[in-house]
Amino acid sequence: MKALQIAEGIYDVGATDWNVRDFHGYSTDKGSTYNAFLIIDEKITLIDTVKEEFTEQMMEKIASVIDPKKIDYIISNHTEMDHSGALPRVVHRIGKDTPVYCSKMGLKNLSAHFGNKINFRAVADGEELSLGKRTLQFFETRMIHWPDSMFSYLKEDKILFSSDAFGQHYAGPEHFDDQIGEAIMPHAKKYFANILWLFAPMIKGLLTKLNGLNLPIEMICPDHGILWRDNPAKIVETYAEWCELQPQQNKALVIYDSMWHSTEAMADEIVAGLTAEGMVAKPMNLRHCHRSDVVTEAFDAKAIVVGSPTLNNGLFPTVADFLTYLKGLKPKNKQAAAFGSYGWSGEAPKLVAEQLAGMDLEMVEDPLRVQYVPDQEGCESCYEFGRRIAQAMK
Numbered sequence: 024m025k026a027l028q029i030a031e032g033i034y035d036v037g038a039t040d041w042n043v044r045d046f047h048g049y050s051t052d053k054g055s056t057y058n059a060f061l062i063i064d065e066k067i068t069l070i071d072t073v074k075e076e077f078t079e080q081m082m083e084k085i086a087s088v089i090d091p092k093k094i095d096y097i098i099s100n101h102t103e104m105d106h107s108g109a110l111p112r113v114v115h116r117i118g119k120d121t122p123v124y125c126s127k128m129g130l131k132n133l134s135a136h137f138g139n140k141i142n143f144r145a146v147a148d149g150e151e152l153s154l155g156k157r158t159l160q161f162f163e164t165r166m167i168h169w170p171d172s173m174f175s176y177l178k179e180d181k182i183l184f185s186s187d188a189f190g191q192h193y194a195g196p197e198h199f200d201d202q203i204g205e206a207i208m209p210h211a212k213k214y215f216a217n218i219l220w221l222f223a224p225m226i227k228g229l230l231t232k233l234n235g236l237n238l239p240i241e242m243i244c245p246d247h248g249i250l251w252r253d254n255p256a257k258i259v260e261t262y263a264e265w266c267e268l269q270p271q272q273n274k275a276l277v278i279y280d281s282m283w284h285s286t287e288a289m290a291d292e293i294v295a296g297l298t299a300e301g302m303v304a305k306p307m308n309l310r311h312c313h314r315s316d317v318v319t320e321a322f323d324a325k326a327i328v329v330g331s332p333t334l335n336n337g338l339f340p341t342v343a344d345f346l347t348y349l350k351g352l353k354p355k356n357k358q359a360a361a362f363g364s365y366g367w368s369g370e371a372p373k374l375v376a377e378q379l380a381g382m383d384l385e386m387v388e389d390p391l392r393v394q395y396v397p398d399q400e401g402c403e404s405c406y407e408f409g410r411r412i413a414q415a416m417k
């Protein structure tokens with residue numbers, strides 16, 4: 024396999040994972056890529072690596088440009104193993120004590136993954152490394168998205184190697200933003216919602232810091248998905264918008280599961296009530312919609328209405344799963360309500376409401392329960408519930 028030249032003397036030598044569909048619990052319907060970059064200068068430099076099982080694909084691409092033994096420096100922008108997994112084998116293959124530059128936290132975290140046999144060297148925030156004609160400058164970007172994350176900026180070429188920031192889980196025939204256009208944005212949004220949502224306040228600070236540095240940027244190369252060369256400012260501006268966590272004022276999501284369709288019938292009536300009041304609302308059944316897709320929709324919803332049937336005095340498992348996942352993402356600026364069908368004890372709606380309230384969401388209604396199958400009166404109560412939630416949203 025051949026490397027892709029992305030600029031004069033700079034190659035993408037990463038791997039395409041066409042088949043990955045579950046990325047630590049995140050659904051990757053289009054696969055993903057693990058981007059790694061080779062810079063040919065007086066010091067030949069590899070920026071990041073790939074998941075361990077893709078080591079050979081990366082080595083083959085490197086070998087299409089130079090003998091891998093000639094690599095002088097490796098940069099590790101992020102410890103997570105989709106970017107570092109190949110490190111031990113690459114270092115072994117180079118066959119010399121190749122320095123691996125990383126952030127201070129990277130030094131700790133890489134050692135915790137790979138021990139002390141690799142020559143890890145910590146760089147300070149803002150430190151520069153000469154490659155010969157080119158210079159790399161490093162910036163700590165803690166929590167985008169691990170404590171060790173950093174950006175590497177290639178000054179002369181004005182290229183920002185941004186690690187996980189600005190990335191998307193997307194594998195396709197395209198390599199650059201101008202080749203795919205707007206179609207990449209839902210993937211970038213899903214990535215932000217599922218991976219970075221909780222860090223939005225910190226990312227906002229980092230973007231302000233980077234803006235202050237006034238780095239001219241002609242291309243942004245994240246470690247997943249397409250590279251931003253046509254309009255790199257667009258994804259930075261979009262991140263700044265997403266970091267504001269401002270919901271779409273008229274968007275509501277009704278999220279539920281159902282064993283015998285009763286909670287589902289309630290959800291449909293609630294959606295109808297919301298819609299009647301002018302809201303853009305839709306139901307999402309957790310048995311059919313992956314939690315990471317639901318979270319992507321919930322990210323910019325003003326209201327989330329969560330329903331669970333009562334199962335053995337508790338929540339239905341998919342609803343518990345979703346609530347656990349959502350809680351970790353620290354949602355803000357949202358209204359919420361809970362509902363569900365039950366048979367005899369009916370604990371679930373109250374349990375859902377307690378969890379949503381525990382996330383500091385604004386509860387706009389008391390939990391709504393319907394015993395067994397909603398009759399006409401039950402349906403009307405759900406419809407009115409939806410209407411009242413919509414009025415609270417206005």
Ligand SMILES: Cc1cc2nc3c(=O)[nH]c(=O)nc-3n(C[C@H](O)[C@H](O)[C@H](O)COP(=O)(O)O)c2cc1C
Binds near residue numbers: 281283
């Ligand atoms: C395995 C099982 C366990 C249940 N446990 C309870 C329970 O502990 N308390 C309760 O009120 N209802 C319980 N129910 C009744 C359901 O909550 C009731 O049938 C409800 O209408 C189901 O809503 P759904 O059609 O949306 O799943 C149970 C039902 C099943 C199938």
